[in-house]
Amino acid sequence: MILQIEQVQKAFRKKTALEDVTLTIKPGIFGLLGPNGAGKTTLMRILATILRPDRGSITADGIDWTRDAHRVRAMLGYLPQDFGIFRNVTAREVLAYIGTLKGVEKGQLKRQIDAVLEEVNLTAHADKKVGTFSGGMRRRLGIAQALLGDPKLIVIDEPTAGLDPEERVRFRLLLRRLVREERVVVLSTHIVGDVEAVCDQLAVIKKGKAHLFASPEELAQVADGRVWRWVGDAREYALLEEKYRIVSSVSRGSTMEARILSDTRPSEAAEPATPSLEEGYLVWVGE
Numbered sequence: 001m002i003l004q005i006e007q008v009q010k011a012f013r014k015k016t017a018l019e020d021v022t023l024t025i026k027p028g029i030f031g032l033l034g035p036n037g038a039g040k041t042t043l044m045r046i047l048a049t050i051l052r053p054d055r056g057s058i059t060a061d062g063i064d065w066t067r068d069a070h071r072v073r074a075m076l077g078y079l080p081q082d083f084g085i086f087r088n089v090t091a092r093e094v095l096a097y098i099g100t101l102k103g104v105e106k107g108q109l110k111r112q113i114d115a116v117l118e119e120v121n122l123t124a125h126a127d128k129k130v131g132t133f134s135g136g137m138r139r140r141l142g143i144a145q146a147l148l149g150d151p152k153l154i155v156i157d158e159p160t161a162g163l164d165p166e167e168r169v170r171f172r173l174l175l176r177r178l179v180r181e182e183r184v185v186v187l188s189t190h191i192v193g194d195v196e197a198v199c200d201q202l203a204v205i206k207k208g209k210a211h212l213f214a215s216p217e218e219l220a221q222v223a224d225g226r227v228w229r230w231v232g233d234a235r236e237y238a239l240l241e242e243k244y245r246i247v248s249s250v251s252r253g254s255t256m257e258a259r260i261l262s263d264t265r266p267s268e269a270a271e272p273a274t275p276s277l278e279e280g281y282l283v284w285v286g287e
């Protein structure tokens with residue numbers, strides 16, 4: 001499946017949330033990266049047919065998002081940013097409820113629930129109340145409900161926000177396991193590490209405008225020639241900090257080590273460095 005987003009626009013009263021977004025999304029995991037308020041959730045909600053664009057079109061496999069919303073929903077799994085669930089029910093009960101709403105046939109429901117619980121590693125907790133779950137477990141249950149009905153398109157909005165590092169790593173591995181031939185997974189995040197760890201392609205969205213990158217490496221290359229590794233003393237560091245954008249720094253005894261973003265060599269002691277994805281992103285978003 002190829003998802004074609006063409007010149008999509010969306011405004012809320014006078015506030016433009018999306019401005020002329022055009023993206024071609026291939027099977028695999030597609031990351032939508034951008035700062036808070038950039039328009040990620042708006043685009044995700046349009047993809048999930050909760051919002052309609054003011055202009056533009058979305059199509060895949062001959063299905064048109066505006067005309068055939070019911071057909072989109074039949075092939076969609078969606079995990080919203082604020083996936084709220086009753087706390088006093090078990091994971092299995094949540095899945096039975098959502099599976100029924102999604103129209104999964106009764107005869108298939110139990111088998112599907114067992115399969116998605118297995119897929120997200122919650123089988124051992126299937127009959128526990130959701131209120132006892134950690135943030136990571138709740139997020140995994142959110143993925144399980146999105147997987148009911150074996151969707152061709154999975155839309156996941158900011159899934160790793162608020163997870164601790166261990167849960168985040170586990171969750172990223174789970175996301176990679178969702179990849180199937182022909183399946184498109186769209187993931188929005190403001191965490192560069194998520195994209196680095198799981199995404200095949202990505203777009204960076206900034207003030208409602210999206211730019212497509214063929215790979216995370218291509219985004220890193222945006223900072224080519226602008227990243228410097230510098231080693232020196234604390235006094236020079238203080239001067240550099242006033243003049244330049246420092247991305248990271250560590251102190252090692254009496255010396256300091258830093259990575260600096262600058263179009264020109266910031267100091268005699270600075271050497272050109274290979275940019276990271278985060279540095280490419282900072283340059284792109286800063287421009």
Ligand SMILES: Nc1ncnc2c1ncn2[C@@H]1O[C@H](COP(=O)(O)OP(=O)(O)OP(=O)(O)O)[C@@H](O)[C@H]1O
Pocket residue numbers: 012013015016017034035036037038039040041042043190
């Ligand atoms: N229902 C709404 N009514 C009015 N303005 C809205 C509405 N939804 C979003 N906006 C505005 O549109 C812009 C884009 O919001 P959106 O939630 O899509 O951004 P985001 O990238 O998902 O940010 P975050 O990561 O903070 O959720 C913001 O300026 C936001 O205030």
